[in-house]
Amino acid sequence: MKLYQVALKEIIRRKIRVMYTSLGVIIGVTTIVAILTIALAGQIKINDELNKYGPNLMVTPAISDISMSLGGLSMGTLAVGENYIQDNVLPKVRQITDDLIRKGFKDRGIPFEDVGNIATIAPRLYTNADINGKKVIVVGIDPAEERKLRIWWNIAQGKYIEKEDEALLGTHAFGALKLNVGDTLLIGKKELTVIGVLEETASIDDYQIFIPLKTAQVAFGKEGSISTIDIRALCNACPVEDVARGINNEVAGVRAVAVKQIASAEMGMMEKTNNFLLVLAGITMIVGCLGVINTMMTSIHERVREIGIMKASGASQGQLIQVFLFEAIAIGVIGGIIGYIVGTIAAYIIGPLIFKGIVIRFVLEYLPISLVLAILASIFASIYPSFRASRIKIADAFRTL
Numbered sequence: 001m002k003l004y005q006v007a008l009k010e011i012i013r014r015k016i017r018v019m020y021t022s023l024g025v026i027i028g029v030t031t032i033v034a035i036l037t038i039a040l041a042g043q044i045k046i047n048d049e050l051n052k053y054g055p056n057l058m059v060t061p062a063i064s065d066i067s068m069s070l071g072g073l074s075m076g077t078l079a080v081g082e083n084y085i086q087d088n089v090l091p092k093v094r095q096i097t098d099d100l101i102r103k104g105f106k107d108r109g110i111p112f113e114d115v116g117n118i119a120t121i122a123p124r125l126y127t128n129a130d131i132n133g134k135k136v137i138v139v140g141i142d143p144a145e146e147r148k149l150r151i152w153w154n155i156a157q158g159k160y161i162e163k164e165d166e167a168l169l170g171t172h173a174f175g176a177l178k179l180n181v182g183d184t185l186l187i188g189k190k191e192l193t194v195i196g197v198l199e200e201t202a203s204i205d206d207y208q209i210f211i212p213l214k215t216a217q218v219a220f221g222k223e224g225s226i227s228t229i230d231i232r233a234l235c236n237a238c239p240v241e242d243v244a245r246g247i248n249n250e251v252a253g254v255r256a257v258a259v260k261q262i263a264s265a266e267m268g269m270m271e272k273t274n275n276f277l278l279v280l281a282g283i284t285m286i287v288g289c290l291g292v293i294n295t296m297m298t299s300i301h302e303r304v305r306e307i308g309i310m311k312a313s314g315a316s317q318g319q320l321i322q323v324f325l326f327e328a329i330a331i332g333v334i335g336g337i338i339g340y341i342v343g344t345i346a347a348y349i350i351g352p353l354i355f356k357g358i359v360i361r362f363v364l365e366y367l368p369i370s371l372v373l374a375i376l377a378s379i380f381a382s383i384y385p386s387f388r389a390s391r392i393k394i395a396d397a398f399r400t401l
Contacts, residue, residue, distance in 0.1 A: 021295040022335040024288025029339025031281040037347035056240040059229035062255040084225035096246045104239035120232040122149045127220045140216025158196030166195035170206040188219030292381035321386045328382035332375030340370040
């Protein structure tokens with residue numbers, strides 16, 4: 001009979017003991033798999049939220065505050081700079097953005113299809129208006145660019161803006177103004193038709209009225225002016241910090257801020273939390289290994305006679321060690337598989353309590369990781385017990401008869 005068959009026979013004969021021995025490994029692997037699964041789902045959720053947010057960059061007028069004082073008495077602050085950006089900077093902003101994205105992909109050796117405009121650049125003009133006796137914010141937008149940017153927008157009634165004399169209302173603005181799709185409303189100097197209503201977005205968009213940018217500029221006498229520029233790069237990996245720096249250096253009168261900087265801070269905090277939890281999981285695995293050592297030592301004491309018989313039959317010290325190592329591998333496989341399954345189930349239960357709306361998935365890539373960790377931990381835990389078992393003398397074994 002081969003050594004692995006001897007080990008397998010012993011495992012089958014002592015099923016309860018083997019399950020008890022593998023319990024420490026199972027707990028350690030369960031903890032690690034649960035943490036990794038929840039962390040991955042959390043990162044996916046954060047990335048999805050960032051994609052839903054839309055812009056990677058926000059460009060605003062470069063207004064600065066200067067502190068005013070007289071004779072040591074503070075007189076407040078004075079805003080210096082234009083409140084609007086001239087829309088003739090848009091081609092320059094696009095050129096800088098697209099060129100730096102191309103450079104970023106080229107530097108990383110990442111192929112991509114360079115056809116037409118790369119980034120989505122959506123200018124906005126914010127103005128206050130009095131409509132039907134209510135104060136509302138009217139937002140002039142580039143309908144095509146805005147639709148690409150705000151991918152979470154859905155139309156509840158009617159349709160999306162297509163013409164210069166059409167208006168799209170946020171759901172709360174629509175309800176407050178008591179309008180119907182097809183009604184007309186006077187905005188500034190322009191009469192527009194309510195063409196559609198947005199589904200609720202749980203954002204400020206719900207309280208605003210959206211009209212074409214050119215229409216807003218003419219209606220409020222702000223030709224050539226815009227309030228902000230929202231920029232969405234091609235991907236989360238695009239060099240948005242470089243783009244922001246390039247715009248700030250080359251376009252006068254504006255301030256570009258990379259939204260990704262905020263996201264990076266959130267990701268950094270999440271990564272630190274995950275690392276801390278993984279350290280705790282590692283400690284749990286070490287405690288599990290100690291449990292395996294203790295259980296295997298107890299098992300050796302129970303199998304002294306059996307070990308003596310094997311030695312009397314000609315088994316060498318190395319062969320005895322191999323038998324116990326085969327048993328350790330089997331314990332690791334059992335612990336790895338069960339730990340992966342239980343860890344994923346635990347992630348399904350605990351994940352939604354940590355991240356609201358999180359979607360937990362079975363991550364098959366974690367199964368081989370679980371098996372490797374469990375097998376290595378079991379082998380490590382069995383080294384000393386195996387060595388002790390191989391040192392048992394035949395005479396000592398037969399005294400137990």
